[in-house]
Amino acid sequence: MADKYDVIVIGAGPGGYVAAIRAAQMGLKTACVEKWVNKKGKTVHGGTCLNVGCIPSKALLEASHKYVEAKHDFGDIGIETGDVKMDVKKMMARKDKIVSNLTGGISSLFKANGVTPLEGTGKVLSKGKVEVTDKDGEKATYEADNIVIATGSVPVEIPPTPLTEGLIVDSTGALEFEETPKRLGVIGAGVIGLELGSVWNRLGSEVTMLEAMDTFLPMVDKDVAKETQKLLTKQGLDIKMGARVTGSEIKDKEVLVKYTDSKGEQEQTFDKVIVCVGRRPYTKGVLDDDAGVKLDERGFIFVDDHCRTSVPGVYAIGDAVRGQMLAHKASEEGIMVADIIAGHKAEMNYDAIPCVIYTAPEVAWVGMNEQEAKSEGIEVKSGTFSYAASGRAMANNATEGLAKIIADAETDRILGVHIVGQHAGELIAQGVIAMEFGSSAEDLALTCYAHPTVSEVVHEAALAVEGHAIHMANRKKRTKQKGKE
Numbered sequence: 193m194a195d196k197y198d199v200i201v202i203g204a205g206p207g208g209y210v211a212a213i214r215a216a217q218m219g220l221k222t223a224c225v226e227k228w229v230n231k232k233g234k235t236v237h238g239g240t241c242l243n244v245g246c247i248p249s250k251a252l253l254e255a256s257h258k259y260v261e262a263k264h265d266f267g268d269i270g271i272e273t274g275d276v277k278m279d280v281k282k283m284m285a286r287k288d289k290i291v292s293n294l295t296g297g298i299s300s301l302f303k304a305n306g307v308t309p310l311e312g313t314g315k316v317l318s319k320g321k322v323e324v325t326d327k328d329g330e331k332a333t334y335e336a337d338n339i340v341i342a343t344g345s346v347p348v349e350i351p352p353t354p355l356t357e358g359l360i361v362d363s364t365g366a367l368e369f370e371e372t373p374k375r376l377g378v379i380g381a382g383v384i385g386l387e388l389g390s391v392w393n394r395l396g397s398e399v400t401m402l403e404a405m406d407t408f409l410p411m412v413d414k415d416v417a418k419e420t421q422k423l424l425t426k427q428g429l430d431i432k433m434g435a436r437v438t439g440s441e442i443k444d445k446e447v448l449v450k451y452t453d454s455k456g457e458q459e460q461t462f463d464k465v466i467v468c469v470g471r472r473p474y475t476k477g478v479l480d481d482d483a484g485v486k487l488d489e490r491g492f493i494f495v496d497d498h499c500r501t502s503v504p505g506v507y508a509i510g511d512a513v514r515g516q517m518l519a520h521k522a523s524e525e526g527i528m529v530a531d532i533i534a535g536h537k538a539e540m541n542y543d544a545i546p547c548v549i550y551t552a553p554e555v556a557w558v559g560m561n562e563q564e565a566k567s568e569g570i571e572v573k574s575g576t577f578s579y580a581a582s583g584r585a586m587a588n589n590a591t592e593g594l595a596k597i598i599a600d601a602e603t604d605r606i607l608g609v610h611i612v613g614q615h616a617g618e619l620i621a622q623g624v625i626a627m628e629f630g631s632s633a634e635d636l637a638l639t640c641y642a643h644p645t646v647s648e649v650v651h652e653a654a655l656a657v658e659g660h661a662i663h664m665a666n667r668k669k670r671t672k673q674k675g676k677e
Contacts, residue, residue, distance in 0.1 A: 197223045199533060200322045200336035202314035202478065204228070205239020207510030207522030208342030209298050214527050215307040218534035223334065225314035225324055226309055230295070235311040237298040239344050241519040244293060246447060250550055251287040251388055252367065255550045256394035278395055280371055287367070308332070311647065316341065318482040338505050341493060342526065343478050344473040345511035353379060353440045353467055362386060368467045372396045377449055377462035381408065381431050383499050383549050385468035386424065390551045401434045402435040402451055411547070413561035413596055413610040415576065420555050420612045423592050424479035436644055440465070448669050473512045475549060498538070499529050521545050523645045542628040548617040553593045559627055560610030562598050571601040575633065575656030577649050579613045584644035590614035590631040595653040597623075597633055603631035615646050622650050633657040
């Protein structure tokens with residue numbers, strides 16, 4: 193038996209490494225198990241998010257957006273650039289450098305906080321034991337008073353389009369293209385599909401997105417989703433809704449994809465295809481048969497509101513459990529669990545978790561959308577404000593988009609905030625904070641915002657809830673002031 197720990201965390205992604213650092217900060221003897229090995233054969237931390245997810249995709253999104261701005265938009269503001277070109281290999285090298293810097297940063301944080309890194313694949317055994325198998329197959333068993341499972345998720349594969357190296361790839365493979373494909377097919381028009389499709393569309397690919405669902409971004413408020421689809425289509429993304437992929441065939445290094453839509457059986461040929469139909473929890477092989485931890489039929493680990501599993505002393509967080517598969521959700525669960533293990537009271541507000549799609553413009557939301565609220569029988573009122581009426585958005589040459597605030601018609605409590613537009617991912621924090629403190633739409637309406645800022649679109653949307661927007665004509669009749677007819 194190797195060393196005993198107060199806490200062993202399995203997985204060093206955004207949930208696991210945060211949980212480990214927090215536990216160590218609480219004075220607990222902590223170890224973190226990680227199996228991820230980079231191209232150089234070195235174990236690295238950060239999980240999917242840092243290595244092949246959130247961070248590298250944002251590096252490509254930002255680079256491709258700047259390329260499009262320089263190529264098409266700079267002339268509008270008086271900057272003449274000439275012939276602008278993109279060096280894809282150099283863009284990829286920059287992405288890899290950012291990933292390397294950040295993974296190394298986590299290793300440094302482990303050292304600074306006293307977290308012991310354990311290299312290999314972790315498995316939860318019975319009675320507080322964790323087995324770690326290194327890349328050479330050597331096994332070691334550790335004991336812990338508390339175990340945190342933070343093993344994350346992996347892309348879902350579908351039988352009609354089996355992954356084929358260099359031709360049919362998942363989201364990881366889409367981050368490794370060495371040149372821009374002329375014809376790109378993206379299966380799935382969700383968050384990941386839209387982001388990756390946007391990158392290669394900006395760099396010159398003819399992008400066709402095949403989405404099986406009939407509703408575009410159903411989790412987003414209908415007004416924001418409609419605006420988003422319009423803007424992305426204008427940019428050149430060919431988004432086909434109700435298109436169910438039925439098969440594929442590879443011929444002469446091309447991919448023929450077959451699908452059905454409202455018009456019947458269809459087919460289209462692509463140079464490359466990205467499969468982005470969702471992710472599934474990575475829990476297979478993580479639990480020994482005698483561990484006692486229960487899974488549901490989809491492989492998610494059963495947990496309560498505090499991420500406790502069916503076994504005392506064993507917790508699970510992030511993509512391995514119920515809820516949204518978001519890095520920041522995993523991180524906050526990691527902090528909550530570490531605090532609970534340390535003997536503190538801790539809660540997490542699952543009603544105030546922001547979501548962001550990093551297209552250009554960005555799409556962000558928190559809380560309910562209008563259709564969800566109405567389906568629950570809640571009478572709502574809402575306010576909307578367009579970026580086109582924002583002075584700062586005009587100055588930024590970024591007038592596309594809108595902000596919408598949804599409130600309870602009786603209490604004025606904010607139920608949701610939805611934004612599409614420049615910096616939406618940053619602006620949504622206002623909605624998150626407001627909802628965390630139980631704010632009303634009036635609270636935001638009475639707040640003094642700096643001028644000129646893009647954030648004023650949120651302020652004006654809050655004012656518009658009662659028909660009091662200043663910088664646009666209000667659609668609804670203004671409410672009467674108290675004491676006046």
